[in-house]
Amino acid sequence: MLTYNLRLAWHSVKRNPMLTALIVTGIALGVGVATPALTTIHVLGQDPIPQRSGVLHYVRMDSWDPAVPYPGRGGIPTQITYRDMREIMKSRIPVRQTADFQAALYVYPGDRRQRPSRETVRMAFSDFFPMFDVPLRYGSGWDKAADAKPEAVVVINDDLNIRLFGGGNSVGRIVRIADRDFRVVGVLAPWRPRTLFYDPTNSGGQPESIFMPFNWIEPMEIRSNGQRDGWKSMEGNPTYVERLHGSETVFLQMWVDLPDPTRARAYHEFLDAYVREQKKFGRFQRPLDNRVTSLSSLLAEWQAVGPIFKAIATISVLFLIVASLNLIGLFLGKFLARAPVVGIRRALGASRASIFLQHLIECELVGLIGGALGLLISVGVLSLLNKGSERLTHRPDLFQLDVTMVLAAFLLSLAAGAIAGIYPAWRICSIPPAQHLKNQ
Amino acid sequence: MLKMENVTKLYRTGLVETRALRDFSLVVEEGEFVTITGPSGSGKTTFLNVAGLLDAFEEGKYWLDGLDVSRHTDRDMSRIRNEKIGFIFQSFNLIPDLNVFDNVDVPLRYRRLPAKERRERIERAVAQVGLTSRLRHFPSQLSGGQQQRVAIARVLAGDPKLILADEPTGNLDSGMAREIMDLLDEINHGGATVVMVTHNSEYAARAHRRLHIADGRLVDLERITPLPLNRLTGEARQAAVPAG
Numbered sequence: 001m002l003t004y005n006l007r008l009a010w011h012s013v014k015r016n017p018m019l020t021a022l023i024v025t026g027i028a029l030g031v032g033v034a035t036p037a038l039t040t041i042h043v044l045g046q047d048p049i050p051q052r053s054g055v056l057h058y059v060r061m062d063s064w065d066p067a068v069p070y071p072g073r074g075g076i077p078t079q080i081t082y083r084d085m086r087e088i089m090k091s092r093i094p095v096r097q098t099a100d101f102q103a104a105l106y107v108y109p110g111d112r113r114q115r116p117s118r119e120t121v122r123m124a125f126s127d128f129f130p131m132f133d134v135p136l137r138y139g140s141g142w143d144k145a146a147d148a149k150p151e152a153v154v155v156i157n158d159d160l161n162i163r164l165f166g167g168g169n170s171v172g173r174i175v176r177i178a179d180r181d182f183r184v185v186g187v188l189a190p191w192r193p194r195t196l197f198y199d200p201t202n203s204g205g206q207p208e209s210i211f212m213p214f215n216w217i218e219p220m221e222i223r224s225n226g227q228r229d230g231w232k233s234m235e236g237n238p239t240y241v242e243r244l245h246g247s248e249t250v251f252l253q254m255w256v257d258l259p260d261p262t263r264a265r266a267y268h269e270f271l272d273a274y275v276r277e278q279k280k281f282g283r284f285q286r287p288l289d290n291r292v293t294s295l296s297s298l299l300a301e302w303q304a305v306g307p308i309f310k311a312i313a314t315i316s317v318l319f320l321i322v323a324s325l326n327l328i329g330l331f332l333g334k335f336l337a338r339a340p341v342v343g344i345r346r347a348l349g350a351s352r353a354s355i356f357l358q359h360l361i362e363c364e365l366v367g368l369i370g371g372a373l374g375l376l377i378s379v380g381v382l383s384l385l386n387k388g389s390e391r392l393t394h395r396p397d398l399f400q401l402d403v404t405m406v407l408a409a410f411l412l413s414l415a416a417g418a419i420a421g422i423y424p425a426w427r428i429c430s431i432p433p434a435q436h437l438k439n440q
Numbered sequence: 441m442l443k444m445e446n447v448t449k450l451y452r453t454g455l456v457e458t459r460a461l462r463d464f465s466l467v468v469e470e471g472e473f474v475t476i477t478g479p480s481g482s483g484k485t486t487f488l489n490v491a492g493l494l495d496a497f498e499e500g501k502y503w504l505d506g507l508d509v510s511r512h513t514d515r516d517m518s519r520i521r522n523e524k525i526g527f528i529f530q531s532f533n534l535i536p537d538l539n540v541f542d543n544v545d546v547p548l549r550y551r552r553l554p555a556k557e558r559r560e561r562i563e564r565a566v567a568q569v570g571l572t573s574r575l576r577h578f579p580s581q582l583s584g585g586q587q588q589r590v591a592i593a594r595v596l597a598g599d600p601k602l603i604l605a606d607e608p609t610g611n612l613d614s615g616m617a618r619e620i621m622d623l624l625d626e627i628n629h630g631g632a633t634v635v636m637v638t639h640n641s642e643y644a645a646r647a648h649r650r651l652h653i654a655d656g657r658l659v660d661l662e663r664i665t666p667l668p669l670n671r672l673t674g675e676a677r678q679a680a681v682p683a684g
Contacts (some may be wrong), residue, residue: 004549011537344533347494348594349522349550352514434495437533 001354002361009191009362012338013369024370027325027416030320031374036381036399036408037316041309042408043399045299048197049133053295056131057264058200059088059254061295065231066285073302076289077229079250080203082217086245088274089125093267094256096131100124101252102199102208104225108176109164117159120176120208120225123217129155129186131257132198134211139171139186142213146185150215155186160209177210177230180219186211194398199253200298201227206395216243224251248283256292268292320412324419331424336360342428343436352429358419360427367417368410375401375409441602441633442468442491447500448655449486462656468635472603472662473628476637478653484637485606487653492525492604493517505601522550525594526603526632528624530610532580532587540566540590541575541655545604547598565597566590571622585616590673592623603627605636609643621646 013020047053061084062076070077078086085099103121128134129141134155142153154175161170161184174181188207196205216222221240230249238246258264271290278284293301335342342355350358382399390396401409449461460483468474478484489495490502493509501510505524509517527533533541541562542576550557567571569589579587588608595603605624609617621643636647644650651661 001549001552015537232476340533341535344535344544345550347492347521347527347533348547348598349518351518351550354518354550395639432495434489437494437529 001357005358005361006365008358009365012334012362013366015332019330020369021328021364023327023366023420024373026323026330027320027367027370027413027420028373028377030323030416031371031409031412032377032381034313034316034320034412035374035378035401035405036385037309038408038412039378039382039399039401040385041313041404042311042402042405046194047296047299048193048195049295052131053299055257055259056295057094057256057258058269058298059256059271060291061271061284062286062289063248063250063284064286068231069286070229071392072229074291076291077158077250078225079229080252080254081131081248081250082244082252084274084278085220085245085252085254088254088271089433091270091364092196093258093263093266095259095263095271096126096127096257097255098125098126098131099214099254100128100198100251101224102202102205102226104208105178105220105222107160107164107210110174110176117163119177119210120205121210121212121222122208123214123222127257128198128211128255131255132205133182135189135191136186137189138169139184141211142185147213147215150219152180153185153213154182154183155188155211156184156284157188157209158190158209161345168435177212180220182212188333192395194395197295197299198255199226201253202301226251233248257290264292264294282301317412320416323421327416327420328423331363332427335428336425339428339431341435342431346433347437355429356425359428360421363421363425364417367413367415367420370416371409371413375406378409441470441472441505442466442635443503444491445454445501447490447497447502449483449495449497449559451630459656461490464500464656464658466651467565468633468660470633471618471628471631472649473625473634473647474649474651475647476635476651476653477639477641477644482653483656484653486656488604488606488635489635491538491602492527493521518550522547522598526600528588528591528595528603528605528608530607532579532584532591532611534587534590534594535621538656539576539578539659540571540593543579543590544597551598559576561597561599562593568596570595583616584612585619587614588612588620589623592620592627596627601632603632603634605634607637607639609638609640617643 031386036398045336059080060074060076060078060079062070063081063084064070064077069075070080089097089099094259104118105121106116106139107119108116126142126144126147129136134141136155137158141155145151146153154177156164156175161167164175165173170184170187175183175184189407191207196207199205204339218241228251229247230247232248234246236241260268268290271292272288275284275290345355378401382401385399386396389398444466445463447461448459451458453461453573464487476484476487486495490497501508503509504520508518512636531538531643535546544565545558546560548561566575569592571586571593574582574586579590582590608624609620612620623634624634638644649661652659
C-alpha cells in the first residue's frame, strides 16, 4: 500500500506544479535555514575525541592573586605555572601526562634559496601523541628518553613535510629550527580536528606544524606564543630560566590520563596535598581550589556551543515550524478541491485511516522534495558561513553536512511535512463519504 | 440481503432539521433486482447512501447480508463496503487522473489482493464490459457510455453481493442506457442483488420489484416479476411491506 500511496502522491504533486512548487519552496526555505543552524551546533558541540574524552583530564590550580580572583571563565587560572608543572609531573598516579604550550619558531629550509618560515610549534612531552590519538603517517612520536635529555627530534605535520621535503616518508631527515638541527622522527597524517581541543586557550586554531620535546624550553629559551596570564612581577633582573622557575605566570596546559575514578580521586588528593604544602611557603593564598576535569566535562563547562548559537538554532527551527504552519492552508485547499475523488475512494472501500495515510504520505513526499532542496540551500549557507568564519577557525571547511546532519535534514523535512499536512489530512478524511460524493 | 427496520435519517442545517428517511423499513432478498423511483428530494439517494454505508443514520436497524451494520467502526464499514457493495453512479465517478486499469484497480487495492490476482480480475472485468482495448485510456478519452462501463467493470472486479446504482443511465443517451441496463441485468442474473434508483419507468419496469419513495417513506411497492425460484429464500416469500 505504501508504494501505491507514493504513486498517488506523485500523481498529485505533478497535477498542481505551481501549488506544489509553492509548498516545496516554503519547506525548502525552512529546512535551508534550520539545517545550517543545527549543523553549527552539531559541529561545535561534537566531542573531538569521544574514545578518550572520559579519561583525559585537564588540570587547574588556583595560584592566582590572593587579593583578586582570576578574571577569566571558571574563576581560576586556565593554565598552570612552569614551577608547579615541574612538581606535579613527578606524580606517578596518571597513566600518562603531558604539559604543553604553543610556541612559534623559525624553520630554515635545507635549500638556501628558500626563505625561512615562522612555524607554530607545540612543546609537549612524549605522552602527548598516545594521549590525544595523534595520527602519524610515518614514524612515531619520541620516547621518554628523548623527553629527559632532551633529544633533538621533532614530529612535523603533513603540510610542513610537503613544503620542506616534498612529501613522502621524511623520517630521519634533518630540519633546522631556530639555531639547531632536529631529526624528524614522525610525520603526521592529515589532521584537522574541528577544534584545537588539547589547547583550551586556543580552541579556534589548528594543530601546529611542529611537535618538539618540551624540555627544549630551557636550552632554547622558548617562549609561549599563546595565552599567558600573570599577576606578580619578579624582582631584580632574572635570567630566562630563573624566570621560568620563579614566576607565577601561567602559560602551560596540563593534561593527565586518569582511566578510572579511583585514580582521578587520588590525583585530586595529590594536588590538594601539593598546594597545602606550597601554602606553607606563602604561595596559593587563595582558598584551596584544584580542578581535575575530564575533557568531556570541560567541553560542557566551557560551553563549546555558546548560547547565541543555541538561540539561532532555536529561532531557525521555529522559522521552519512557522513556515510549515503557513502551508497548512495550501494543503487544505489542495485536498478539499479533491474531495469528490476522496468520496469515490471512500465508497470503494477506503477507510478514514487509509485516506488520512494517503494524504499524509503526499505531504511527506512534498516535505522530502522540499528537504532535498533545503539541503542544497544548506550547503550554500554553510559555504558562506565557512568563508565568513575562516579567519577565526583557520579552517575553510569547518561547518559541513555529515551523515547525522543529512539525517537531521531528512527528519526536519518529514516533521515539516507532518506539521503542514496532519490537519488537512485529518480534515479530508473526517468528512463523511456521502458529503464528498454530493460535491461531484 | 438487505433489511432495514424503522430507519430514520436526519439532516441538520443550523436550527432546521430535515427527516430524509422516516421509519424506513425494507427487505431486499438476495438475487433481487429492485428499482426505486420517487420525486427529487424524496430520499432515494439518502436511502442508497445509508444502504451503502456511506452515511450514518440516527434510528432504526440495518442488516446487510445477515450482519447488523447499524453501528460499526469506520474500518469495519469500509471493509464491508469494499467486499460486499458495489456502487454505480449517475456521473460515473471515475478518478480522472487514473486510466481504466487503475480505476478498476481501486477497490481491489483497498482489499489488499496480490498483484497477480488484481490483474486477472481487472482484465476479466474490463473484457466483460468490452473495453479491453481501452485499458490504458483515461476517463476523458472515453465516451459517457464507456465511462459507465468502466464503472461497472470496477464493480464486477470487486465481485460484490449488493450493487447500488444511482440513476446509472441518467447521463446517457437511450442506446447507451439500454446497453448499461443489459449489463446490470447480466450482473443480476449472475447472482448479485441490484438496487437501482431511476426516473425512467421503462427501466424501472425491468426489475423484479419497483419501490416508490416519497417524503422519506416507502409508499408503494409493486411486484413486477416473480423472483426466480432458485434465488428465492424462505424469507423472501414473506412480502416486504412498506412501513407505515
